[in-house]
Amino acid sequence: MTDLVVEGGKRLHGTVAVQGAKNSVLPILAATFLCDKPCVIHNCPELSDVETCLRILAHLGCSCFREGDTVGVDASGAEHYEIPEKLMREMRSSVVFLGAILGKLGRAVISSPGGCELGPRPIDLHLDALKKMGVEIEEDHGYLYCTAPNGLKGNTVSLSFPSVGATENIMLTATLADGKTVIHNAAKEPEISDLADFLNKAGARIYGCGSDTVEIYGVPRLHGAEHAVISDRIVAATYMAAAAVTGGDVLLEHVMPPHLIAVCAAFSDMGCKITPDGKGLRLTAPTRLQRIPTLRSLAYPAFPTDAGPVIMSCLSVAKGTSCFVENIFQNRYRYIDELKRLGAKIKVEDRVAIVEGVSRLSGACCECTDLRGGAALVIAGLAAEGQTVIGKTEHICRGYEKFEKYLARLGADISLKDQEESRENSGKADG
DSSP: OEEEEEEOOOOOEEEEEOOBOHHHHHHHHHHGGGBSSOEEEESOOOOHHHHHHHHHHHHTTOEEEEETTEEEEEOTTOOOOBOOHHHHHTOGGGGGHHHHHHHHHSEEEEEOOOSOOOSOOOTHHHHHHHHHTTOEEEEETTEEEEEOTTOOBOOEEEOSSOOHHHHHHHHHHHTTSBSEEEEESOOOOHHHHHHHHHHHHTTOEEEOBTBSEEEEEOOSOBOOOEEEOOBOHHHHHHHHHHHHHTTOEEEEESOOGGGGHHHHHHHHHTTOEEEEETTEEEEEOOSSOBOOSOEEEOSTTSOOGGGHHHHHHHHHTSBSEEEEEEOSOTTGGGGHHHHHHTTOEEEEETTEEEEEOOSOOBOOEEEOSSHHHHHHHHHHHHHSBSEEEEEOTHHHHTTOTTHHHHHHHTTOEEEEEEHHHHHHHHHHHHO
């Protein structure tokens, strides 16, 4: 077990290249299962979730390799349709394999997915859509047994909420189905469009991604494809927060500015200067951040829920009182009790968090509650006086590639240490 140890008070400056998007690469890797020729995916970050995804593909019978940030998958001989519970529990996004396995083999057996406990992410939207496409589903002892005895049929699906996961699963199921599928109230996130770009390169016929209506015309087969994953807009927001909270000046390379409009607006409201700079975006922070009267998380293109925690760390040291409203996940605020250990003043009532900015935070021992909450603790630790020791870092490894190394290159005093050593040293410092 390891801890992240952060010595706060260092101003960050320099250049950082933003990794490939976690929320793109996972469904794209699942989509390779549909292809009958080898696929090559570039810009794949080294994340524990990606490794779990590759292990699932290998279990299903695929041949996989990795060289640097390039991953190859050959699913031509894959014929297994069951994912064991242990693998499903390691990754919340594992449910996206349901559509891919059904699309290729017409049957699938999965258990409930794992990952961060952010509150209900009901897969009933997925299952109701699949039923409309000819899938029969039986649930027994935590497993879902799915079959399409008469084949997969295109249909019209209207989502009650623009769920990213449901949109992806429907797209994957519909790609090889018979006929036309139309998704109304589809998710519009860039990661949806990235998945469609890969599938279309492999021979799919998908139109309308980026709008609330997506049309999929089923094709008989998918061949292999080569594709580069888009950059991770949430990781970009995290490095922006690291610069902002330390009064820093950081250039982010390999970003896609149109994907960050709502995020950039929030940092601008806090007093940061954001300018295009050749290869990316440059953020220059003021001496002290300003409050944001009200900020709400909503579906894309509005402010993303996954960027909320790192913004909360920034608002914790901003001048004045801010209000954040979480509209996506009801348990997103679990990390706030850990932020309070560092001296943050935050009051939560239902989905509303009132953040009273303090002049300084103080280093403390805390633990990650989830992926983005873990990133928020790192950001707070960068701003705090003294040493912050952060446990349960496996959450961070799910979504951030070499996080401590990239922050260290920007001037942060941060390192991974054996848990026993870090806690002993922290105790001595407290004494």
